[in-house]
Amino acid sequence: MKQPCLITTSRIGDNNINLSTIHPDAIDNIDSSRTSFWLVDMSNPRTGWDTVCKLRSNPYPAIYLRPIVYLMGIDTIPDEIYHAANGHIKGETLSQKTLDSWASRLEPVNLWIEKLEQPDTSKDTNIAFRMLRLTACDDKEIIPTTTTRINSGFVYPLLEPLFSKEDTSVFDTLNFLLEQKLVSNHFVSKSHFCGHCESAFLNFKETCVQCNSEDIQSDEIIHHFKCAYTGKLADFRNRDELTCPKCERTLQHIGVDYDKPSVIFSCNNCTHTFQEPEIQATCFSCGRTSSPENLTHRTIYSYTISAIGKNAAIYGLDSLFTRIMESKLRLTALPVFKEFFAIEASRIQRYQISTSSLTLIHMINMSSIYIRMGHNAKELFEELSVIFRTTLRTCDIITALNESTFFVIMPETAPVHAERAVERLNERITELLGSNLNFTPKITSEIFQIDASIELDKTLEEFQKNHVD
Amino acid sequence: MLIEDILIFLSQLDAMKILTYFWPFFLLDMTRYLFLDFIVILTYIPKRYLHRHKYNNARKRLYKERPLVSILVPGKNEGKHIPALAHSLSQQSYKNFELIIVDDGSDDQTSTICRALEKKGLIDLFIRNDVRGGKASAANTALNFSKGKYIVHIDADSHMAADSIETILLPFYLDENVGAVGGDVRVANSEENFATRLQAIEYMKSLSTGRTVASELGILRIIAGAHGAFRRDILSRIHGWDVGPGLDGDITLKIRKLGFRVIHEPMAVCYTHVPNTFRKLAKQRFRWDRSIVRFRLRKHKDILLPSRNFSIGNFIASAENIFFNIILDIKWWLYITQLIIFSPEVMLIIFIINYVLYLIANIIQFLIASALLHRTFLRKDYVLFLFIPLIPIYTGLYLRLVRTYAYLMEIFHGASYRDKWNPWKVSKIAEKERL
Numbered sequence: 001m002k003q004p005c006l007i008t009t010s011r012i013g014d015n016n017i018n019l020s021t022i023h024p025d026a027i028d029n030i031d032s033s034r035t036s037f038w039l040v041d042m043s044n045p046r047t048g049w050d051t052v053c054k055l056r057s058n059p060y061p062a063i064y065l066r067p068i069v070y071l072m073g074i075d076t077i078p079d080e081i082y083h084a085a086n087g088h089i090k091g092e093t094l095s096q097k098t099l100d101s102w103a104s105r106l107e108p109v110n111l112w113i114e115k116l117e118q119p120d121t122s123k124d125t126n127i128a129f130r131m132l133r134l135t136a137c138d139d140k141e142i143i144p145t146t147t148t149r150i151n152s153g154f155v156y157p158l159l160e161p162l163f164s165k166e167d168t169s170v171f172d173t174l175n176f177l178l179e180q181k182l183v184s185n186h187f188v189s190k191s192h193f194c195g196h197c198e199s200a201f202l203n204f205k206e207t208c209v210q211c212n213s214e215d216i217q218s219d220e221i222i223h224h225f226k227c228a229y230t231g232k233l234a235d236f237r238n239r240d241e242l243t244c245p246k247c248e249r250t251l252q253h254i255g256v257d258y259d260k261p262s263v264i265f266s267c268n269n270c271t272h273t274f275q276e277p278e279i280q281a282t283c284f285s286c287g288r289t290s291s292p293e294n295l296t297h298r299t300i301y302s303y304t305i306s307a308i309g310k311n312a313a314i315y316g317l318d319s320l321f322t323r324i325m326e327s328k329l330r331l332t333a334l335p336v337f338k339e340f341f342a343i344e345a346s347r348i349q350r351y352q353i354s355t356s357s358l359t360l361i362h363m364i365n366m367s368s369i370y371i372r373m374g375h376n377a378k379e380l381f382e383e384l385s386v387i388f389r390t391t392l393r394t395c396d397i398i399t400a401l402n403e404s405t406f407f408v409i410m411p412e413t414a415p416v417h418a419e420r421a422v423e424r425l426n427e428r429i430t431e432l433l434g435s436n437l438n439f440t441p442k443i444t445s446e447i448f449q450i451d452a453s454i455e456l457d458k459t460l461e462e463f464q465k466n467h468v469d
Numbered sequence: 470m471l472i473e474d475i476l477i478f479l480s481q482l483d484a485m486k487i488l489t490y491f492w493p494f495f496l497l498d499m500t501r502y503l504f505l506d507f508i509v510i511l512t513y514i515p516k517r518y519l520h521r522h523k524y525n526n527a528r529k530r531l532y533k534e535r536p537l538v539s540i541l542v543p544g545k546n547e548g549k550h551i552p553a554l555a556h557s558l559s560q561q562s563y564k565n566f567e568l569i570i571v572d573d574g575s576d577d578q579t580s581t582i583c584r585a586l587e588k589k590g591l592i593d594l595f596i597r598n599d600v601r602g603g604k605a606s607a608a609n610t611a612l613n614f615s616k617g618k619y620i621v622h623i624d625a626d627s628h629m630a631a632d633s634i635e636t637i638l639l640p641f642y643l644d645e646n647v648g649a650v651g652g653d654v655r656v657a658n659s660e661e662n663f664a665t666r667l668q669a670i671e672y673m674k675s676l677s678t679g680r681t682v683a684s685e686l687g688i689l690r691i692i693a694g695a696h697g698a699f700r701r702d703i704l705s706r707i708h709g710w711d712v713g714p715g716l717d718g719d720i721t722l723k724i725r726k727l728g729f730r731v732i733h734e735p736m737a738v739c740y741t742h743v744p745n746t747f748r749k750l751a752k753q754r755f756r757w758d759r760s761i762v763r764f765r766l767r768k769h770k771d772i773l774l775p776s777r778n779f780s781i782g783n784f785i786a787s788a789e790n791i792f793f794n795i796i797l798d799i800k801w802w803l804y805i806t807q808l809i810i811f812s813p814e815v816m817l818i819i820f821i822i823n824y825v826l827y828l829i830a831n832i833i834q835f836l837i838a839s840a841l842l843h844r845t846f847l848r849k850d851y852v853l854f855l856f857i858p859l860i861p862i863y864t865g866l867y868l869r870l871v872r873t874y875a876y877l878m879e880i881f882h883g884a885s886y887r888d889k890w891n892p893w894k895v896s897k898i899a900e901k902e903r904l
Contacts, residue, residue, distance in 0.1 A: 221598070221610060225898045228605035228712045231613045246708035257898065261574070261598035261606075264614065273614050275596050276584065 002034055002110065004099050006071065007051050008041035017096050024051045032062040033120055036103040036110060037086065043073030049081050049161075056134070056161035059123035064130065065113050065137045067106040080147045083157035086138065112137045115314055125401070128173050129316070131159055132182055135305045136313030142174075142303040144188055151285050153191065153200025154300050174303055182309035185301035192281065193296040199285035202295070206265070206277035213269035216277060224251065224258045232264070328385040337399035340409055341456050349452045356450040357418035359408040360460070362467040363429070364442040366404040380436075387428045391421060405467075407460065415447045422447070471821075478818045490812070490819055493804050494826050497797060502679075503830050509682040510837050527642035531563075531635065538566040538634060539617030539701075543607030545572070547625030548579030550742070555591040557628035563635040567593040569611040570625070574601030603891040604694075605716045609709040620704055622717075623739060624695040628657065630738035630845065637698045637737035648703045648729025649721060650737070651689065652696030653677050653842070657740035660849055664750055666856045667863045668743045673838040673850070674831070677735055681841060684733035688786035691718040692731060696739035703729060712899050714888055715760020719768065725783050726772070738845045751871050756888060758875035761794055763883075798873055827861040 006021045019039070022030055024047070038055055042048035048070065058064045070077075070088035082088070086106060089098055113119050116133075124130045135142055135158070144154045156170055163169050177183045193200050207214050219232040222242070229246035236242040242251040242258075251258045266273045282289045305313070332340065341358065348354050388406075392398065397409040410418050426443045433439045444467045448454055488495060517524075540558065542551075551570065558568055570592050572579050583595040596610055608622060619638060623629070633652060640650045654676055659669035676693070683689040692699075694717035707723050710716045721731055744750040772780075772787045808816050835857055839846065887896060 221596075223598075223600075223602040223606045223610075225602075225895045226712070226902060227708070228603065228609055228710055228716075228895075229708055230602070230606045230609040255894070259600050259602070259894075261600040261602050261610075262596060264596065273594055275594075 002036035002103065004037050004039045004069070004103060005030065005035040006039040006041065007055075008043075008071075009047055010041065010043070017094070017099065019099065024054060027051075027054055027058065027063065030063075031120075032060065032066055035066055037067040037069050037106050039069050039071050039089070039099070040085070041073075042070045042077060042088075043075070043091070045073075045075050045077045045081065048077075052081075052084055053161040059125055060120060061116050061122070061124055061133060062113060062119040064124070065109070065119070065133055067109045067138070069102050069106075078147065078149060080145045080149065080155040080157045080160060083143070083145055084160055109137050112314075123401075125405075127162065127169070128176055129313075130162055131173055132177060132305070132309055133313045134158065134162065135183065135303070136310050139305065139310075141186075142183075144300050144302060148201075151197065151199040151201065152193070154189075156303075171298070174301075177309070178303070182306055182312055183303040184306050185303050187299065188302050189300045191298055191300055192292065193298060194281075194283035194286060194288065195290055195294050195296050196288050197283060197286040198296065199283050201284035202281040203284060204279060204281050204292075207280050208265075208267035208270060208272055209274045209276070209278045210272040211267060211270040212278065212280070213267055215268040216265050217268060218263050218265050220260050221262045221264055222251070222258055223261050224249070226257065230261075233260075328382070328389060332397055332399045334399050334401070334407075337397060337407060337409070338456055340397045341450070344409055344411060345450050345452050345454065348450055354412055355414045357410045357413045357415050358448045358450050358454065358456075358459070359410055359418050359422060360446045360448075360463045360467075361406045361408065361422065361425070362444050362463070363404045364444065364467075365439075366441070380432075383432060384429065387425065387432065391425045391428060401460075401464070405464070409450070415449050418447045471818075475818050475821060478815060479822070490815075491823065491826065493800055494823060494830075497793075497800065498827075499830060501793060503833060505686075506678055506682050506834065506837055509685045510678065510841050513681060513685055514840060523643060524639055527639045528635070530642045531638055535565050536618035537616055538563070538619045538621055538638065538698075539611075539615030540566050540568045540621045540623060540634070541571070541608055541611035541615060542569070542623055542625050543571045543573055543604055543611055544575075544579075544625035545601060545607075546575045546577045546579055548572075548575065548577060548582040550626040551579070551583055551586060551592075553628050554623070554625060555586050557631075558634075559591060560631050561629065561634050562632045563638070566621075566634060567615065567617060569594045569596070569615055571595075571607040571611045572597045573604065573607035574598055601892050603712065603895045605710040605712050606895075608716075612704060612709045615701075618701055620699045620701050622694060622697050622699070624741055626657075626742040627654075627695050627739050629696075629740075633696070633737050633739055637696070637734050640732045640734055641698070641700065644730060644732075646728075646730050647732050648700055648724040648727065649692050649731050650698045651680060651684075651692040651721075651731070651733045652698065652737040652739045653680075653733070653735045653845070654693050654695045655738055655740050655845075655850075656743050658742050658745060659853065661745050663856075663859070664747050665743055665745055666853060667859060668750065669850070670831075670835065670853050670856060670860055671864065671868075672743075673842065673853070674834045677842055678834065678838045680733040681735045683786075684731070687730075687782050688789055689731045689733055690721055690725070690786040690790055692721045693717055695741045696737070698737075699724070700729075703727065712891065712895060714756050714891070715764050718760060719764050722764070722772065722783070722787070725780070725786065726778065728780070735841060736845060747867070751867075754868060754871045755875045755878075758794075758872045759879040759888075761790065762876055762879040794872075795876060798869070798876060801869060802873075824861050827865060828858060831857050831860045 003018050003020060006019050007024055007027065008021060009023060020035075040048050040051050040055075052068060055066070055068060056064050067086040068084070070082075070085045071094060072088050072090050074091075086109070087102055089102065124133065140158070142156050142158055144156050146153060147155050149155075156174070159170055159174075174183065178185055191200055192202055194202060205214050206216060208216050219234060221230060222233055222236050223230045224244045224246070226249060227244060227247040229244055231245065233242075235245050236251065243249070244251060254260065262275065264273060264275055265277050279292050280289050281292060281295055344356055348356060388398070392408060393410075395411055399407050401407070410421070413421070422443070422445045429441055429443065433441050446463055448459065482490075542554065555568065558566070568591070570583055572583060572595070580597050583592055583597075586592045587595040594614060596614065598607065598610065612620060619641065621634060621637065637650050637652045640647045654672060656665060656669035656672050658665050660666070680689055680691070697717065703724055706727065707720070710720050711723075725731055744753050772783045808819060812819065835854060839851075883900065887900070891899065
């Protein structure tokens with residue numbers, strides 16, 4: 001029987017409520033399969049938000065996809081935080097009935113999570129994939145909200161906790177999902193962003209075309225039909241009425257005896273007169289001033305998951321490198337890889353005549369390439385898999401943690417030879433990405449001579465800790 | 470046979486008969502447009518040569534002072550002409566000017582073209598009026614935002630000779646009582662077809678020579694809108710232009726009324742595009758000719774009447790215009806009536822002799838114009854000589870018919886108040902106020 005899990009730094013206890021309580025630091029240790037939703041204490045919104053970020057950035061689907069409900073305190077919270085959760089409960093209305101009601105409302109999300117393969121133990125490390133799953137599990141539209149809290153001015157509350165940095169990654173990743181046709185978009189708004197720092201907070205102002213001064217004033221022009229006199233409105237002002245300075249007639253009705261054909265600007269700094277002032281935008285964030293054509297124009301969309309996206313969210317992205325590698329190189333699943341490792345280690349120990357190597361490879365920044373290439377990423381990854389295939393041997397056993405991290409057992413290969421193979425791999429990948437994308441990948445690796453003393457799980461974990469995380 | 474009849478007819482003529490049969494030519498046209506022009510230009514050319522040092526000194530004073538000159542160009546749908554105009558201005562010998570263009574509610578690409586030129590710095594100020602207000606209001610808008618000591622008004626479809634601005638300013642430095650100076654307007658598209666060639670000859674005779682003569686006689690009554698320079702202080706006093714059509718003649722009379730001299734400067738050359746079909750030309754002249762009635766006979770009739778501000782110069786300027794243009798337009802109809810009633814048997818011979826007389830007069834006028842303007846003549850201008858035989862028909866028949874129709878329509882129907890040249894709302898008020 002699932003039950004809500006309250007995450008709080010303070011002690012909220014009520015014996016009448018069936019609710020487990022944990023500290024935010026203990027999230028990693030909880031058995032999330034027994035949790036119906038996370039009830040996040042928002043009595044301190046800052047701490048509460050940190051908890052949400054922690055939950056959503058956890059790699060295990062059973063944790064980061066699990067619904068979040070806020071337990072509201074007396075403080076109001078900004079919209080972009082408010083909409084990041086699946087719901088909220090006011091502190092004073094907290095009861096078993098309310099919790100049960102929310103648990104049943106959120107049951108479809110939990111059922112969806114259960115469809116996934118090993119949601120408690122397999123990690124989702126690809127940001128685009130995580131985003132897709134988060135969108136799919138609740139099948140809700142991802143709607144942007146305006147905010148003054150961050151420079152970009154727009155946030156997708158649901159996705160916000162997935163990203164640690166405040167940059168344009170969320171836009172780029174959504175764009176990637178769109179190109180892959182995993183989500184579809186709907187127009188919400190258009191906005192200008194600073195070309196230097198991507199801030200949406202811009203002060204648009206009219207300036208003098210000659211000296212760029214902001215100290216300009218506009219005047220309406222009046223044309224008196226009878227005498228053809230034309231001048232500024234101020235020239236006609238005479239107490240409460242308008243009198244023509246040329247023929248001294250009082251102006252009666254606009255359109256009948258006079259009209260206002262245009263507006264003219266004059267600069268108080270250099271006295272220049274002009275009709276079309278220069279529009280300039282000064283960024284509140286970096287202070288730079290640019291003309292509108294040098295600003296970044298972006299259309300802001302809301303997103304809904306597509307049918308392909310729903311399928312991909314459950315079964316994985318076919319175009320992901322690991323999937324391509326799986327088909328081209330016959331990648332081995334991690335548990336099977338571990339079996340092979342154990343066999344090889346015991347074989348070496350038994351006969352003492354062979355030297356084999358365990359090579360751990362991580363390609364840094366591959367996810368950014370993946371996002372940058374959009375639907376073309378598939379072709380790139382196919383080429384990468386060719387490099388892997390031609391550099392490694394058919395007798396090598398390969399597994400992939402994600403599209404950037406690979407573990408290889410190289411039988412009958414000394415570490416020094418394994419190192420050469422990694423160098424060749426590095427050279428070829430650098431050549432491919434450097435010449436085609438002007439991108440220099442960084443490949444880190446560790447090579448171990450296989451023997452019975454190596455604890456594979458610990459070694460892999462160490463490697464991930466040092467290079468991947 | 471016909472030549473024989475003509476020779477017999479000529480041999481039978483005595484002084485009395487000559488006057489009876491050819492009085493319009495000998496009593497009026499030859500006296501006014503041939504002898505007078507000839508005498509005045511004959512004195513003007515040596516006078517101008519003798520005064521060349523004064524002109525040089527005036528030029529020196531101009532360059533020493535280097536006043537800002539505001540060039541105003543009001544217009545509607547004239548965008549296609551503006552780049553050529555801006556280019557010709559950038560070639561001017563006198564550089565201290567600002568170019569102000571007012572787009573009077575164009576519905577073509579004028580705004581886009583001018584904004585681009587403004588960005589390039591070829592136009593100093595471009596004002597776009599979304600609502601059309603008429604040429605006078607557009608010119609006044611430009612005037613209001615101009616800063617120059619002298620104001621030069623030019624048409625958008627004109628371009629200037631390289632020394633034009635400099636030359637048109639010289640009269641202000643020769644005589645401080647000069648209030649306005651008219652530039653010499655030539656035909657830019659004279660080689661286009663017959664219509665434009667005939668107008669080119671007409672402009673040489675009537676505008677260049679005619680206005681130089683009128684200027685010398687002190688009776689110049691019009692500064693062409695296509696090219697005219699004004700003292701800013703005077704334009705400010707009279708608050709710019711009044712509602713047109715005919716606003717250029719109107720403003721000239723207003724300046725004369727203030728007691729300032731109005732001068733024509735034949736060496737300040739501006740080239741303008743003239744109508745290229747006789748239909749368009751008729752429309753233009755219909756508008757011009759009506760304005761004589763509207764402004765000379767109606768608006769400025771006070772010039773002809775005794776008053777505290779009466780000026781004999783202004784009286785002659787206006788009266789001469791009314792007499793030779795409006796009154797003497799009737800003479801042709803009287804003359805034709807006379808011939809039909811009293812000499813129907815020799816009408817054809819009289820017409821042929823008249824044609825020859827006017828042809829000779831036109832040749833002499835062309836030679837006078839050549840003598841006056843030869844310094845600024847282009848090769849194509851001399852070729853126009855070949856088209857002079859058509860001029861008596863062009864001026865004697867075509868323009869006369871248009872003029873008579875225009876006078877009648879204006880006198881009896883006030884047709885100018887319904888002219889689409891002004892926006893209807895402006896015309897409505899002008900008619901109501903009988904402006």
